[in-house]
Amino acid sequence: MKTISPSLLSSYTNVTASFTTRLGGVSSLPYSSANLAFHVGDNPLDVVKNHDLLAQTLGYERSRLIHMRQIHSDRIVIIDETFTFDTPPECDALITNRLHTPLMVMSADCTPILLYDPVHHACAAIHAGRAGALNEILPKTIMMMREHFGSVASDIHAVLGPSISGCCYEINPTIAEETTSKGYSEALRKEGEKIFLDVNTILLMQLQRMKVKNVEVIEECTACHHDRYFSYRADQQHTGRIAGVILLR
Template identity: 40%
Template sequence: MKFYQSKLLNNFAKLTHLFTCKESGNLAFHVQDNPKDVLKNHKSLAKELHYDYKTLVHMEQFHSNIVKRVDENDNFYNPPACDAVITNKKSTPLLVMVADCSPVLFYDPRQNVIAAAHAGRAGAFENIVQNVIRCFVSDFSSDVKDLLVTVGPAICQKCYEINEQIYQEARERKVSYAVEKKGKKFYLDIRAILKEQFRTAGVLAKNIEISDICNRCNNDTFYSYRHTRKTGRYGGIIML
């Protein structure tokens, strides 16, 4: 299988992480794919990374800023409704699925805590990053300066055209710095918003890694909803 990994997180031998691509197959059950094929893809991924697929915690993502601390009820067959999950449980892989949005992986090597977040436009506008970091601090006694964050392949600004209504929302939320206007068209840079949110939350610049790979520009490698409406989902996965 072909995967993409974070140079930042690769420094930790006991941490498992990667970003999948089309070669790994669609990981989402909600995109009208054959459920048996999706399950097969999950089992192949689990075998590759040496975990029991039933322990995987993915999410019923709905473009919120809700963060869920993993508990005994969360597993492959009972995914929580949220857009970020966090845990210090070992052998409990966390998965975020995307097809234009940004998959974000977090790691605190001191407290040994991980998180995975789904940051699309809504998640970025509602600052899901801040909520995840607050959870690290409040629930696991993390120091923000210890946090490592990596953003996987996602849609780039030139591929992300928005309408004027969304531009006005960006202005209201004080993130219009991430919008470029060309004539009567507007283009949104989610990466710029996330980078600023990491910085504002206190994450050290050396601990921030943001991929410059655009999934839509590279739609032969990654799924892209903007390129093909009926499409699969690739993911970011992390496990202690």
Template identity: 65%
Template sequence: MKIVTSTLLSTFPNVISAFTTREGGVSRTPYSSANLAFHVGDNPMDVIANHDILASLVGYNRHSLIHMRQIHSDTIVIVDENIRFDTPPECDALITDKPNIPLMVMSADCTPILLYDPNKQVIGVVHAGRAGALNKILVKTIQKMINTYDSTHKDIHIILGPSIHGCCYEINEAIAIECEVQGYTSALRKEDKKLFLDVNTILLEQLKALKIENFEVIDHCTSCQNNTYFSYRADKKVTGRIAGVIMLR
């Protein structure tokens, strides 16, 4: 399985992390081949096989992995021993300070986000599409880390994974107005009569407002690079999911 790693997080020995691509799994068309989502119509045994491949490659126990039933919300869950691989919580962000519990966020155009505080040894994952970004899911997750674990803005490291960019994410006028009302005009682009949105611009403006300096953007557009990544838009809605995964050693 082919993965993409973070330069920023690679300097820390106590954390492992990766973003997946669609390459190197066992799923068949239209989920070919490294689909990690159970809810998209893929053969569940193939999905489990893909999870096993990824766990072996990155270095964690698949049975300890916590993923989410993502709903484009601002719900954040603190992971404890009651949550298991087979009972994913309904939310769009996870945080924990427990070692050897991998956290996973899945996506197919939305931005998968990894968070790490090397001082307090806390990790998190966030699923941020347009709705989540406008609902400040990333900001709220950062605040949850601060309130729960006494993290600070200067210590939190944030990685924005592969996602659809403003070159490809066409939106309607109602969404554009919603962005303008919230002050994110810079995230919008007009080409002829078409409107486009760059969700990462919203997320980066939010990080700037919080004065967070430790961040990295994996600058890969899932739609432009559809041969490498699953894309809900480019694949006409029927497709698999890539993932971001992070774990404290």
């Protein structure tokens, strides 16, 4: 399976972090070919095969992977031994310090975020669309890592994966007003009567406010490059999901 490894974490031998593309799987159109989501209408047997391919690529046991039933919330779950591949929690962020327990976030325009604290050897996987970003799921996850694992924001490494950019994410005036009211007007761009939102601008403002200094952004718009990534908007809502995966060893 074709994946992208963030350079920010490449020097750490005891953590594996990667983002998938839509390439190198077995799913048929419109999920071709590396769809990892069970809820989008794809053949479940193909989805399992894709998960097996990814597990083989990154070197983990599929049964140990924890993914989410994502709901565009600010709910964060701490992963322990009670969770399994077949019992994903309903939330939009996962955190753990358990070894050999891969965490997965899925996306198709929203920003998949991976966090790693090399001091306390803890990690997180976060699903941050517009709703999650405006509800501050990213800073809330960092605060929960501090509360449960002793993480210090300045030690945390944050990687923002492939997502829709401000060039393609058109929004309505109501969302623009909400964005402005929450202090993120810098994330808005007007083009005639149209308004566009760059969610990553919000996330980067939050990381700066939290004093997270080690940040990498995968600068590829999923809508512009929907031949390489799944895009809910560019693929007219009928599409698969890419994923971000992080694993402590």
